[in-house]
Amino acid sequence: MALKLFRHARIYTPLMGGCPAAGDEQGKLAVYEDGCFLVEDGCFLAVGATRDVEGHLKGRAADREFDLGGAAVVPGFVDPHTHACFAALREEEFSMRLEGKSYLEILQAGGGILSSVRAVRSASDEALFAFSRSLLESTLLYGTTTIEIKSGYGLDVETELRMLRVIDRLGRETPQTVVPTFMGAHAVPEEFRGNPEGYVTLLREEMLPAVARQGIARFCDIFCEEGVFSVEQSRRVLERAREHGLRLKVHADEVHDLGGAVLAGELRAVSAEHLLAASDAGIEAMRRSGVVAVLLPATAYSLRKPFARARTMVEKGVPVALATDLNPGSCFCTSMPFVLSLAVMGMELTPEEALTGATLNAAWAVGTAHDAGSLEPGKMADFLVLDGETPAVFAYASGARPIKSVWKLGERVA
Incomplete structure (x- = not known):
């Protein structure tokens, strides 16, 4: 591939x-006010001050040069928590929540996750792929270059494996890096209503062995919550x-402090996610074990709940990542810039801390830190390439898309 030289960038x-x-x-970032970088074979060859990067050319001329005009440049976003493989929206539930129905009440009434399960089970592979691909196209426009996608709208062996095949295909046929997570433990399906232990047995004895044989999923997640x-x-x-x-993730303490964060620490899970109700004990357990706290401020916003205690987690030494939680019900959000804005304005993170949460720490949360972030x-x-001078533009330009261009493997993709 061509050697590309990018000049006049404010690198953060x-x-x-x-x-x-x-x-x-x-909150620590490397900053190069007059930055420059070289790209070859889809990877960074050198990044830093212009004079240092030019030294890597060693008399070789770049095949192409780009003048970024002093714009801020940041890593592509890594979205470490999504449910971006589904077949239908659930807009009507938004009105139900506005009327006062709780998330668990909607779930128990056969809505919520179970509604999406019915839609996915009835959709063809092609329809499921096409719908999900459109979602990824939107996330790419908003700067997401690596994305985790969970299964969990199948809740039987056949459909969960089918979802993982579609997620794998999304990774092969879209520009983004896709990280597949198995989440058959997203809810108890209708056929096991009243018999959650029977479903746990199915997960342990049939689903997990089948997922392992298939070889697509890298992680296993579970919704550890009251009523689930x-x-x-x-x-x-x-x-x-x-x-x-499989490496471990936990949907932990989203609605109630059930002890999911403590469990994540005990099992040394890679990440605990949601954490709106996480206790001090849960935060300490995550700190001791180096568990990444994946926080989803757009979900709290959508559910009209208090945000997770991001400031406390940072001050206690817990690594914090940020994600959209893109899903058809509780948080239909494809915009990582919106997530960063909420993290700064609603969760008291600095713009620098939020950027790390949406890039490098997010990459750690999905096992791609050596390649991305x-x-x-x-x-x-x-x-x-941002339409702004610093990462603070994500909070400053509230609700906007302050991105001039999105690049994946050194190629402009949006």
């Missing part, structure tokens, strides 16, 4: 360390997932 990037950025490190899966049920499912070679030699050349 977290830098790779041996673990996710936590505490004071979360208990802490002990979650522990048994996750331990079996680990036996089958920062502008450094050897990593994928995934970056955003």
